[in-house]
Amino acid sequence: MFLNEISSGFISTYSLVKDFQDWSGIDRLKSAYLGMVLLDIEAIFSDEEYLFTPREAARAMRMSPRRRKGFTAARVALKRLARQLNLVEKDRPDREIETLGPDDVRPCLAESKIYCSVSHTGQLLVAVADRHPIGVDIETVSEKATRAKHLFMSPRERDLISLSGLGPERAATRAWTIKEAAAKALGLDLFQTFREVEVVRVGEGEGVIRYREKTYPIRHGEENGYVIALVSFNNLLKSPG
Ligand SMILES: CC(C)(COP(=O)(O)OP(=O)(O)OC[C@H]1O[C@@H](n2cnc3c(N)ncnc32)[C@H](O)[C@@H]1OP(=O)(O)O)[C@@H](O)C(=O)NCCC(=O)NCCS
Known part of the structure; x- marks a missing residue:
């Protein structure tokens, strides 16, 4: 309050x-x-x-x-x-x-x-x-992202799901939130983001993406079945508005 x-x-x-x-x-x-x-x-x-x-x-x-x-x-x-x-x-x-x-x-x-x-x-x-340009996404952890993973993740990215040790739903939901957060920060449409932003690490509290040859950290929070992804792109884009 x-x-x-x-x-x-x-x-x-x-x-x-x-x-x-x-x-x-x-x-x-x-x-x-x-x-x-x-x-x-x-x-x-x-x-x-x-x-x-x-x-x-x-x-x-x-x-x-x-x-x-x-x-x-x-x-x-x-x-x-x-x-x-x-x-x-x-x-x-x-x-x-x-x-x-x-x-x-x-x-x-x-x-x-x-x-x-x-x-x-x-x-x-x-x-x-x-x-810096920032993007956030919050989603409920569910099997939706697992079912749709072929639509928004490359085969190499999909391999990260099992490597993460988080289980398919928590890992795939993280990957989805990462792509949505990055799309917002970069001002790209989602399909362009799926292609151009590569998830290179999926982790419980942190992940990593690559965009135009540079890597950027992702931060996550998770509670009560909700997961958040946050990404900030240092030195990347023009100012807002
Ligand atoms: C933008 C988008 C990815 C958000 O998806 P979502 O999961 O449905 O919604 P979220 O709650 O996570 O985000 C909604 C908020 O994102 C913001 N947003 C909407 N479009 C945005 C954009 N193009 N860039 C940055 N932020 C945007 C808005 O603040 C919106 O909330 P508000 O209208 O209440 O202020 C979705 O609206 C979408 O797919 N739009 C189609 C066009 C597209 O692909 N845009 C991608 C650029 S982000």
């Missing part, structure tokens, strides 16, 4: 957000990047009138109720991140903190040059920020 923020009156649009402080490895993830927020989507109560900027409201209007719930939670998390990182004035209301990038699709943190990424699945949402 954001008691301080609620009592300050600046964030009056939602009353309860449960953080998942007890995730194993979450502190390790948080400390590796500029900022990270993990929220329970079901525990968010927000008044959209006070939360959304005009562009966010216009986008939300076109969404189904389920999609809108995730989109709203993403706005809550990104506005919170912008405040945590002091990217906006303390007294700026939420409805004046833009979290929808110029393309109306990718997320942003107000008018800052800080990169961010968001992912939601079922009950959970994760938002991250960094000084």
Whole structure:
């Protein structure tokens, strides 16, 4: 619960957000990047009138109720991140903190040059920020990724699943989250990412990918059947927006 923020009156649009402080490895993830927020989507109560900027409201209007719930939670998390990182004035209301990038699709943190990424699945949402292009994905561990592995992994990548010692579902789900996180960070479509981003190591807490002859570390968190992948590309791309 954001008691301080609620009592300050600046964030009056939602009353309860449960953080998942007890995730194993979450502190390790948080400390590796500029900022990270993990929220329970079901525990968010927000008044959209006070939360959304005009562009966010216009986008939300076109969404189904389920999609809108995730989109709203993403706005809550990104506005919170912008405040945590002091990217906006303390007294700026939420409805004046833009979290929808110029393309109306990718997320942003107000008018800052800080990169961010968001992912939601079922009950959970994760938002991250960094000084370099960053991507995040959260998925439930399931056999879906194992069944579809031939679609997004090369034969060499598929060999990593058994080498990882994690079991097929946990390893293949990690590989899937890695590719989605990388796609978001690089601004590639998923099929291009499947081809151009090679997973070279799958591990419980860390993995490695290769992209354009360079390798980059992947970091994972896992709890209660959810797995997160985070990747940040140092010195790679132009600034956002
Ligand atoms: C982007 C994509 C991979 C996300 O997949 P997903 O598992 O369904 O959804 P996630 O919850 O993990 O991520 C959704 C968030 O990613 C962000 N996102 C969407 N498209 C994005 C893009 N092209 N680049 C970076 N981030 C993007 C948004 O913040 C979105 O949440 P929001 O709309 O509520 O703010 C998926 O929308 C997709 O496949 N799109 C088709 C186009 C495509 O292939 N894009 C790949 C570039 S990422």
